[in-house]
Amino acid sequence: RIEKSCYPLEIRNKCNKDGKRVYTKKNTGEIRIFFADIALMSSTRKNKNDASCFGIMKLVPNSSRNDYLRDVIYLESWTGMHSETTALRMRKLYEDFECDYLVMDANGLGLPIYDLLVGNPIVDEKTGVEYSPLACMNNEDLNIRCLNPNNPRVIYAIKAYEQLNSDMAIQLQSAINSRKLRLLVHENEGQEYISRFAGYDEYSGSLIGQLKNPYVQTSLLIYEMLSLEAERLENGRVKVREQSGKRKDRYSAVAMANYFANELARQDFKQNV
Numbered sequence: 001r002i003e004k005s006c007y008p009l010e011i012r013n014k015c016n017k018d019g020k021r022v023y024t025k026k027n028t029g030e031i032r033i034f035f036a037d038i039a040l041m042s043s044t045r046k047n048k049n050d051a052s053c054f055g056i057m058k059l060v061p062n063s064s065r066n067d068y069l070r071d072v073i074y075l076e077s078w079t080g081m082h083s084e085t086t087a088l089r090m091r092k093l094y095e096d097f098e099c100d101y102l103v104m105d106a107n108g109l110g111l112p113i114y115d116l117l118v119g120n121p122i123v124d125e126k127t128g129v130e131y132s133p134l135a136c137m138n139n140e141d142l143n144i145r146c147l148n149p150n151n152p153r154v155i156y157a158i159k160a161y162e163q164l165n166s167d168m169a170i171q172l173q174s175a176i177n178s179r180k181l182r183l184l185v186h187e188n189e190g191q192e193y194i195s196r197f198a199g200y201d202e203y204s205g206s207l208i209g210q211l212k213n214p215y216v217q218t219s220l221l222i223y224e225m226l227s228l229e230a231e232r233l234e235n236g237r238v239k240v241r242e243q244s245g246k247r248k249d250r251y252s253a254v255a256m257a258n259y260f261a262n263e264l265a266r267q268d269f270k271q272n273v
Contacts (some may be wrong), residue, residue: 001182003193005214006056006073008096014207017199022211024097031059031264035103035257037085037249038110039079040265051079053084053217053253056097059261062180066269070175070261072254075217087116089132091131100152102134103260105252106142106157114157117145144273166237168255169230176259183218192213221250223263248265 007015007022015022026032037053055075059068074097081089084118091115095175114136116122122131132239136143137153158164175181184190194200194211203211227246242248 002071002073002184003189004073005190005211005216006097007211008074009094009206011210014025014141014203015197015199015211018197027060029061031101032097032099033057033103033257033260034090034097034099035253035260036090036110036113037253037256038113039103041251047200048201051077051249052081052233052249053077053249054090054127055101055250055253055257056093057254057257057261059264064101064124064203067180067265068261068268069180069182072184072218072221072257074214075184075221075250076213077250079267083112084116087113088122088131091117091122091134091215092124092129095131101154101156101260103156103158103256105160105256106139107159110157114142114155115145117155118143118151120147132175156263158256158259162237162239164259165240166233168259171262172255172258173249175261181254181258183213183221187212187219199221217250221254224248224251 002117004021004024006024012019012022027173033056035055037058039052042269053075056073058071059074060071061067062069078089088136090102090104101162102117104110104114118133118135119164121223123129124131133146133148134151134155135146135149135151136155143149172181185193191212194208222248224242227243228248228251229243231241233239235255240248
């Protein structure tokens with residue numbers, strides 16, 4: 001339903017003839033969440049299901065002002081990325097999109113990335129930009145790992161287990177059914193939109209691919225969710241699994257962000273969502 005994607009700084013800088021089409025500054029009352037599902041092994045060999053998914057979710061109050069609408073305005077996916085490169089990319093996107101919170105899985109492969117985000121400043125060797133470390137807002141055991149616990153507490157760390165995975169699946173289905181979760185339009189419509197950018201005829205094929213990528217990633221997200229298999233366990237919980245050879249990293253990333261959006265809604269609107 002969303003025609004306009006927003007883009008990281010390195011893409012914006014290549015589209016300076018039409019800057020308003022590639023980014024929207026935050027409005028008053030708007031909350032932005034960076035979210036990540038992390039994998040570090042390359043998917044080209046044994047781990048065909050492993051990829052990292054990063055994205056941005058924009059929250060704005062609904063018309064009744066009792067819940068948040070959740071717009072996924074950007075998605076990207078990586079395979080085989082080194083842990084230090086992963087942490088740098090996450091920190092950079094967090095700043096580029098003026099985010100308020102960072103939601104990530106902190107189990108397994110996510111833990112060393114978390115350590116990098118809460119450790120020493122992260123320096124981008126290409127640009128010379130230094131990103132200050134962050135801290136955890138919801139887990140004091142994880143916060144002990146921060147070298148300076150007085151850093152901004154903006155990381156919402158998710159350590160998933162059976163009940164939480166079930167809750168995230170049910171809540172994401174509810175958000176879709178109630179139309180409070182909104183995604184970018186189909187990639188064909190996205191291509192039509194970006195073709196209207198000023199200077200589009202001068203763009204390289206690589207830049208056009210970068211501009212189209214969030215729409216392609218959204219289509220892949222939808223295909224992922226349609227391909228998932230869900231099982232109702234005897235204890236009433238829901239178990240979601242991907243089919244053989246397919247992925248669910250995009251689904252997992254958006255499910256975590258939506259879960260956190262519900263937590264914020266409970267806190268900000270003082271009601272059960």
